[in-house]
Amino acid sequence: DTAVSQTPKYLVTQMGNDKSIKCEQNLGHDTMYWYKQDSKKFLKIMFSYNNKELIINETVPNRFSPKSPDKAHLNLHINSLELGDSAVYFCASSRQPSTEQYFGPGTRLTVT
Amino acid sequence: AQSVTQLDSQVPVFEEAPVELRCNYSSSVSVYLFWYVQYPNQGLQLLLKYLSGSTLVKGINGFEAEFNKSQTSFHLRKPSVHISDTAEYFCAVSLYRSGYSTLTFGKGTMLLVSP
Incomplete structure (x- = not known):
């Protein structure tokens, strides 16, 4: 019944490692997003995909690479992790780019 | 440019009191x-x-908000809060650019409800 799901929920890793976070939505939405929430709870858009096509790419380091194998999935791969990447990452989806977004439970990434 | 301002980072309130979170x-x-x-x-x-x-x-949980175009505000209100309303509240604006829209969030307001 979960609308937007993310795995894993917690991710602890060392600097320099490569890791992936997966996101799936079963709402039939066309648009999916990745957000980063920092330690001060500030939310910032990272990427947005519409029908598997990248439509928004904020000023995110090239170490972050989103991949959308189909409309229901949007994964986030991070290379060469840095301390500053520690945050909570949220996936979201919407029926269209301009409609309300539904969020996943988040993935808390801790880089040591 | 488009921005969202939530004036209060934290709002403490007693249970059953009314509350307004500004945006x-x-x-x-x-x-x-x-x-x-x-x-x-x-x-x-x-x-x-x-x-x-x-x-x-x-909205849900007894909350409501009023859009005021002249004051460019969208304040959130609840006439009587419960302990369970303790949470972070985010105001967001849909930003339209390059043929698509995305959400720009405020910095959030922490609502602290005490007995």
Whole structure:
């Protein structure tokens, strides 16, 4: 019944490692997003995909690479992790780019 | 440029008291407005939205918000809060650019309800 799901929920890793976070939505939405929430709870858009096509790419380091194998999935791969990447990452989806977004439970990434 | 300002980072209130969480936005075009709630260690949940029509919008859990175009505000209100309303509340504006829209969030307001 979960609308937007993310795995894993917690991710602890060392600097320099490569890791992936997966996101799936079963709402039939066309648009999916990745957000980063920092330690001060500030939310910032990272990427947005519409029908598997990248439509928004904020000023995110090239170490972050989103991949959308189909409309229901949007994964986030991070290379060469840095301390500053520690945050909570949220996936979201919407029926269209301009409609309300539904969020996943988040993935808390801790880089040591 | 479009921005969202939540004037209060934290709002303490006693149970059963009324509360208002303030949100102001800046935009040169028509906007869509949203309020989201984030309970501890959870994702964001949509409380309510304003797309068009009536400026008074009712949402879940007894919350409502009023869109005021002249004051560019979208304040969130509840007449009587419960302990369970303790959470972070985010105001968001739908930003339209390059043929697509995305949400710009305010910095959040922590609502602390005490007995």
